[in-house]
Amino acid sequence: MIKQSNIFEVYESNEGKRRQLFTVNLTPTQNVYGEKLVEQDGAEYREWDAFKSKLAASILKGSPNIGIRKNDAVLYLGSASGTTASHVSDIIGSEGIIFAVDISPRVMRDMVFLCYNRKNISPVLADSNKTDMLKERMSAVDVVYQDVAQKNQVGIFLKNTELFLKKDGYALLAVKARSIDVTKQPKQIFKDARQKLENDLTIIDYRELEPFQKDHCMFICKKNSKG
Ligand SMILES: C[S@@+](CC[C@H](N)C(=O)[O-])C[C@H]1O[C@@H](n2cnc3c(N)ncnc32)[C@H](O)[C@@H]1O
Known part of the structure; x- marks a missing residue:
């Protein structure tokens, strides 16, 4: 049922x-x-499928609020071919919009096909670290969701939330420890990430994503007067 x-x-x-x-x-x-x-x-x-989506994993690990609602505008950084983005597309419904950004032309091809059917996703082939390029194609959004396997994941996230996220908007960051430093313990990397995030955002939820996603965690943050 x-x-x-x-x-x-x-x-x-x-x-x-x-x-x-x-x-x-x-x-x-x-x-x-x-x-x-x-x-x-x-x-x-x-x-x-929580084994294929960090957002689903975060919910199954107990996140009480993911901050994404019907009709929201979402900036999705690292959308790949749209596994998680397609569920976000269901959540926001036909009046919402997702700007689905990915740096890889290969995955973006599949994303473009997905967008033929899902009119609430707009594909953007771009580097999420180059916000000057994104600025020309983006409006202010209610939610920033990021899942990019990059060494400077936290820096990219903070740059984008500062530029594009509305005040009181939600920002979700999936951290992949191994992409930041393979020699450090994931827990230490998550702790370092928390410290950097706390300077600009309010962290409202934190989940480690095992057994669904190894060495990953999810931060759910809010932009308030600090942001
Ligand atoms: C783990 S996959 C994302 C999976 C997707 N979020 C999902 O749940 O369906 C990470 C993606 O980040 C993209 N990526 C890596 N660096 C990026 C960057 N600087 N800007 C945008 N996308 C990037 C990769 O091409 C890859 O598709």
């Missing part, structure tokens, strides 16, 4: 010990990455 979860526009089922997340499919009959489609009471739901 699929039912509303505690998070806006996110649904769940509980079979035995297994909790499974879903979003309502914005493009019925079409799946994106091989996920299961389930019909119930006239609605079609897409299974959301």
